[in-house]
Amino acid sequence: MAMFLFQTSIRWTACWLEVLTVSVLIGTCLFVIYVPSDVVSPSLAALALSYALNMTGIFQYTLRFWLETEAKFTSVERIQGYVNGLASEAPPIIEGRQPNSDWPEEGAITFENVDVRYREGLPLVLKSISLDIKSEEKIGIVGRTGSVLFVGTVRYNLDPFNSYTDEEIWSALEKCHMKQTVLELEGQLDALVVENGENFSVGERQLLCMSRALLRHSKILVLDEATAAIDTETDSLVQETIKEAFSDCTMLTIAHRLNTVANCDRILVLHDGQIVEFDTPANLLANEMSTFSQMLRLQNLKLKKVRRTQRR
Known part of the structure; x- marks a missing residue:
């Protein structure tokens, strides 16, 4: 159940990232269309559109990878807590206080x-x-x-x-x-x-x-x-x-x-x-x-x- 919730939250994040990157791409297109050509040359406009397209994939991959890494490192954090922060129980036999092998002798x-x-x-x-x-x-x-x-x-x-x-x-x-x-x-x-x-x-x-x-x-x-x-x-x-x-x-x-x-x-x-x-x-x-x-x-x-x- 926990893994299902984790995967669905990642998918939901991916949907919003798609919306964000598409918005950036639309904004770039509008910028290229409405800005006069004497301000932005055709070559610069083509470069902007090319980088906007590439950015959608890079941005999604980087952010999703960061989110998954942060989520998975919760396990590392808990293991560290068990290793360093959890008090250990006493040893099976405490040195100097071990009873005789025939203890208890009577059973009262x-x-x-x-x-x-x-x-x-x-x-x-x-x-x-x-x-x-x-x-x-x-x-x-x-x-x-x-x-x-x-x-x-x-x-x-x-x-x-x-x-x-x-x-x-x-x-x-x-x-x-x-x-x-x-x-x-x-x-x-x-x-x-x-x-x-x-x-x-x-x-x-x-x-x-x-x-x-x-x-x-x-x-x-x-x-x-x-x-x-x-x-x-x-x-x-x-x-x-x-x-x-x-x-x-x-x-x-x-x-x-x-x-x-x-x-x-x-x-x-x-x-x-x-x-x-x-x-x-x-x-x-x-x-x-x-x-x-x-x-x-x-x-x-x-x-x-x-x-x-x-x-x-």
């Missing part, structure tokens, strides 16, 4: 009056969050209201810094039930992964991301809608992988499908960016007036309506 998490917004100027999405999460505890996070793969190979997505051997990568894939799937790919670990992992199903993307976390021996794992858009069979496979492969991890599971957090040690219920409940599933369900109980009943009611509609 403490939030103390944490406020979070998506960017400066936007309203807070989390407000004054304070809570303690013990090591290896499984926390479900729900509220009223994906996994990312990068262009490259399977190996690059699992181990972008080439820190692990093939045996370690295959072991992680096997524990996450993805070994057979990768073995069937052309190139196996060197198989191509397209933008956003579109050549894998949603469930396979989740399992590959879990393989990446398992390969790094992460002590803290955050799952954001890990089973939101997958079928029941894949959902069971993901839940089994979480239970077996990450049993010694501290886990935060963010979900709107409440059945995915029913087996967590504690459930954190958020509303309007604030904590409204934080307790075990049994205690929350025992209280019929709790927000979690009400959300669960509402979800079950919607599910029954969907099933009733499908039967019809």
Whole structure:
């Protein structure tokens, strides 16, 4: 669209240049006709007409070239702004402040009056969050209201810094039930992964991301809608992988499908960016007036309506 507007503006400028140069040519002709011959000789009149004709082409070409050059140099100006005027982010590893390779050792998490917004100027999405999460505890996070793969190979997505051997990568894939799937790919670990992992199903993307976390021996794992858009069979496979492969991890599971957090040690219920409940599933369900109980009943009611509609 921008290029179309640019080309049309150039064409519009060319039309007005034609009008201007034709006006100059007409003025020259009138000058030659009406000025007495004893003032302007025939040879000088012919020279004036010849130069007026040539000037139309030269004038148009020069002005259009200048306009296009000025417009195209906007890109150069912006590149210069990115090179010289844009603050660079911090390096991946800050010298002298690199943690030990086994950090964190336990996986305990403490939030103390944490406020979070998506960017400066936007309203807070989390407000004054304070809570303690013990090591290896499984926390479900729900509220009223994906996994990312990068262009490259399977190996690059699992181990972008080439820190692990093939045996370690295959072991992680096997524990996450993805070994057979990768073995069937052309190139196996060197198989191509397209933008956003579109050549894998949603469930396979989740399992590959879990393989990446398992390969790094992460002590803290955050799952954001890990089973939101997958079928029941894949959902069971993901839940089994979480239970077996990450049993010694501290886990935060963010979900709107409440059945995915029913087996967590504690459930954190958020509303309007604030904590409204934080307790075990049994205690929350025992209280019929709790927000979690009400959300669960509402979800079950919607599910029954969907099933009733499908039967019809």
